[in-house]
Amino acid sequence: MLSGSIAGVGAGLVTIGAGLGIGLVGASAVSGIARQPEMTAKIQVTMLIAAALVEGVALFCAVLCLIGTK
Amino acid sequence: MIQTNVEHAANLVQAKSDAVQAYMMHHMMDSHEWAWLPHLHMKLPHFLTVNGAMVIGVAVLLAVVLGLTARRSQAVPSGLLNVLEFFAKYIRNEMVIPFLGEKDGRKMAPMFCTLFFFILVMNLAGLIPCFYSATANLGVTAALALVTLAFMIFGTIYKNGFVAFCKGFVPPGIPKAMLVMIVPIEVLSMFIRTMALAIRLFANMLAGHLVIYSLLGMIVMFGFYAAPALLGALGIYLLEVFVAFLQAYIFTLLSAIFIGERYHPAH
Numbered sequence: 001m002l003s004g005s006i007a008g009v010g011a012g013l014v015t016i017g018a019g020l021g022i023g024l025v026g027a028s029a030v031s032g033i034a035r036q037p038e039m040t041a042k043i044q045v046t047m048l049i050a051a052a053l054v055e056g057v058a059l060f061c062a063v064l065c066l067i068g069t070k
Numbered sequence: 071m072i073q074t075n076v077e078h079a080a081n082l083v084q085a086k087s088d089a090v091q092a093y094m095m096h097h098m099m100d101s102h103e104w105a106w107l108p109h110l111h112m113k114l115p116h117f118l119t120v121n122g123a124m125v126i127g128v129a130v131l132l133a134v135v136l137g138l139t140a141r142r143s144q145a146v147p148s149g150l151l152n153v154l155e156f157f158a159k160y161i162r163n164e165m166v167i168p169f170l171g172e173k174d175g176r177k178m179a180p181m182f183c184t185l186f187f188f189i190l191v192m193n194l195a196g197l198i199p200c201f202y203s204a205t206a207n208l209g210v211t212a213a214l215a216l217v218t219l220a221f222m223i224f225g226t227i228y229k230n231g232f233v234a235f236c237k238g239f240v241p242p243g244i245p246k247a248m249l250v251m252i253v254p255i256e257v258l259s260m261f262i263r264t265m266a267l268a269i270r271l272f273a274n275m276l277a278g279h280l281v282i283y284s285l286l287g288m289i290v291m292f293g294f295y296a297a298p299a300l301l302g303a304l305g306i307y308l309l310e311v312f313v314a315f316l317q318a319y320i321f322t323l324l325s326a327i328f329i330g331e332r333y334h335p336a337h
Contacts, residue, residue, distance in 0.1 A: 045164075049327070052320040056266040059273035 006067035014065065018058030025050045083291055090287035098279055100207055106200045124204040128192050136187070158183050165323050169330035178329070182219075186322040189214065193275060193314035197307070206275040208268065215268035218325040222260065226332045238335035263328055267321060274317050278310040 029047035033040050073081070097105065100119045104112040114123060139150050147155050158179075166182050189205060196203020204210045226235045239256040240249065248291040256295035285303040 040295070044303075045323075048320065049323065052270065052324065053266075055274075056270040059277070060266065060269050063269060063273050 005066040005069040010068070011062055011065040014058050014061040018055060021058070022051050022055040025054065073079055085285075086291045090283075090290050094280070094283045094287065094303040097202075097283070098206065098276065104202075120202050121204045121207040121210060124192065124195060124202050124208060128188065128195055128204065132187060132191060157186070161186055161322065165211075165319075166326050169326045171330075171334060178221075182322050182326055185214065185325060186318055187215070189271070189321055190315065190318035193318060194311070196275065196279065197310060197314065203279070205271055206279060208272045211272040214271070214321070215264045218267060219261075219264045219326060221325075221329050222264070222302060222332045225329065229333060233330075238332060242336065259326075260332075263324075267324060271317050271321055274313055278306065278313060281306050282310070 025047055029043050031032045080314060100121045101118065102114045102119055104114060104120050104123070106112060114120065135150075136154065139154060143151065161183050162175065162179040166179045169175075170178060192204045192210075195201045223235075226238065230238075239253050241252065241256070268334055282303050285299045285306065288299045
C-alpha cells in the first residue's frame with residue numbers, strides 16, 4: 001500500500017507550524033505598522049527577530065526529520 | 071524475464087533517481103574530493119576537506135580584500151569602501167549599540183562585523199557554480215555559534231565577575247518558590263539558543279541547496295516533461311541569495327542580543 005518513512009509526514013506537519021507561526025508574527029507586525037507608521041523600523045526589526053526564532057524551531061525539527069528517514 | 075513497457079520505464083526512472091540521489095549526497099556532504107565540473111575532480115590532501123578549504127579560502131580572501139580596501143580610507147569613500155562603510159555603520163548603530171550599550175558596543179562592533187561578513191561571503195560562495203558553501207556543514211556553523219557562546223560565558227566572567235554571571239540567571243521579580251524551576255531553565259536556554267543559532271544557519275543553507283538539486287534532478291529523471299522545473303529552480307536560486315543575506319543578518323543580530331543579555335542583565 002503506502003511505503004516510505006513517516007518522517008516525511010512529520011516534516012509536513014512542521015511546515016504547517018512554521019507557516020502559522022511566521023504568518024501570525026507578520027500579521028501583527030503589519031497591523032502595528034498600520035497603526036503607527038513612524039515606528040516602522042523598530043517593528044520590522046522585532047518582526048525579523050521573532051520570525052527567525054520561530055523558523056529556528058521549525059528547521060530544528062526539519063533536520064530531525066531528515067535524520068529520521070535513515 | 072519479459073518486462074512490459076511501463077515496468078521498463080519505471081525501472082529506468084528508479085535508476086535515474088538513484089543516480090540523482092547519489093550525486094546529491096556526494097555534493098552536499100563533506101568529502102576530500104573537489105568536484106569542479108562533473109568530470110573534473112580534484113583530490114585534496116588528507117588533512118583538508120572541501121568545506122575546510124572553503125573556510126580557509128574565504129578567510130584569506132576577506133583578510134586580503136577588506137584589509138587592502140580599508141587601508142586607503144578617504145574623506146569621501148567610493149566603490150567597495152563605500153559599501154563596506156554602509157554595512158559596518160549599519161551593524162554598529164542598528165545592531166550592536168542598541169543591545170550592548172554605547173561603550174561596549176563600540177568595543178565589540180568589529181567582532182560582529184567580522185561575523186557578519188564572514189558568514190555572508192561563505193553563504194554567497196555556495197551559490198557560485200563551482201564552489202561549495204561551508205555554512206552548509208553543521209561543524210562550521212557550530213564553530214561560529216561556539217564563538218558567540220565563548221563571549222557569553224567567558225566574556226561576562228571577565229567583565230562582570232563570576233558572581234555577577236551567576237546572578238544574571240535570576241530574573242528580577244520572581245517569587246522565591248519558582249526560582250528553583252526558573253534558574254535551570256535559564257541556564258539551559260543559554261545553551262539551547264546557541265545550538266539553535268548553529269542549526270538555523272546550517273538548515274537554511276542546506277535546504278536551499280537541497281531544493282535546487284531536487285528540482286534539477288527532476289529534469290534528469292523525467293526529461294523534457296520536467297522543463298518547468300527550470301523556472302522553479304531559478305526562483306529558488308534568487309530566494310537563496312536573499313536568504314544568504316538574511317541569515318547572516320539574523321545570526322549577527324541574535325548574537326548581539328544574546329551577548330547583550332549576558333553583559334547587561336535586566337535588573
